[in-house]
Amino acid sequence: MIFWRIVDNQLHPVHETDNLGFEELEGLRIPDEYLENQEFVVMRTAHGIGDWVIISAMPRLLKEKYPNCKVYVPSVNLLEKLFGQMKDNWGTWDNPFKTVNYVFDNNPYVDRFVDSIEGEIFHDHYRVYDEFKISIPLIKQMLKFWQFEDKEMEDYIPEIYWTDDEKKLGDDIIREAVDDREFGGLVITSRFEGKSKSTGKDYDEEGNKMIMTALLEKCGDLPFFYYTHRRPDEYPFSFNKCLDMRHMDTRLQLYIRSKAKLNIGTHCGILDCITRYSNAFQIQRVFPLNHNVIESEHYVNKENYLEKLELIR
Secondary structure (H helix, E strand, O other): OEEEEEEOOEEEEEEEOOOOOEEHHHOOOOOHHHHHHOEEEOOOOOOOHHHHHOOOOHHHHHHHHOOOOEEEEEOHHHHHHHHHHHHHHHOOOOOHHHHHHHHHOOOOOOOEEEOOOOOEEOOOOOOEEEOOEOOOOHHHHHHHHOOOOHHHHOOOOOOOOOOHHHHHHHHHHHHHHHOOOOOEEEEEOHHHOOEOOOOOOEOOHHHHHHHHHHHHHHHOOOEEEEEEOOOHHHOOOOOEEEEEOOOOOHHHHHHHHHOOOEEEEEOOHHHHOOOOOOEEEEEOOOOOOOOOOOOOOEEEOOOOHHHHHOOOO
8 A cells, every 4th residue: 555645736655554544652643733724624545435425424523623623625626636547446436536526515514625725635544543453433543643532533424414405306206106105225236246356356246145135035025225236137136126226316316325214235335325324234345344344334244144134123
């Protein structure tokens, strides 16, 4: 991994490292002078929707600790300037840099999307980690660097703020599809089978089939709003198909999922987005869980799936 600095709108590789950030005992924290300036930038160097949403509570938490501060997030233009040469690393999206808008649009704690920032940006590589506990959520590691105490970052679960128009449209779609009945959300991505692009390893297709079948059977005839990377009839399991969301606006998809009784799927950022609002059951693909963990989510694997099934009522 390469540790980067971002200074005066330029990305600078600094050095190779096995661990991004600083070990707890090093005692390194964000400079006091930066905090005194009260103008903060929330920045990630990875650009999947899950990468951004796991730090989505950061603007609110910064405002709570530093009430007079301004909080900025990078615009699509700034992200393209900084990371455009790496755009293909997040090939799931036509333009991965737009995910910053999916996550932060209408956020009352974000003062502005910015095309330019002078000086240093303390991004996600600036974190305080514990080498003996790799599953501390990234946002907590970052906020530790920002001189937060544990009690100041307890409410870190991802959050999204929808507009009134988005809510009305979403509610109308739900009402038309299921009236006042409960419904579920389902997402099956290309991570269900085949080979991981990042690691080169095969996904556990048989294990994923077994877990997904068990989860869906436990849900009975619950209708599902769904997004699948293949046609539903090509999978070795079935579910009560309510509405295909494949061509639906991303934020609208997320709002509808936030209203679901539960959401089931492969381990992906879409489910990370709604875990504050709806129970999310993800088929675990990272062992052991690392800093991308959200402690309110249910990570389901072959060893614990019977236990997780008991949580579905």
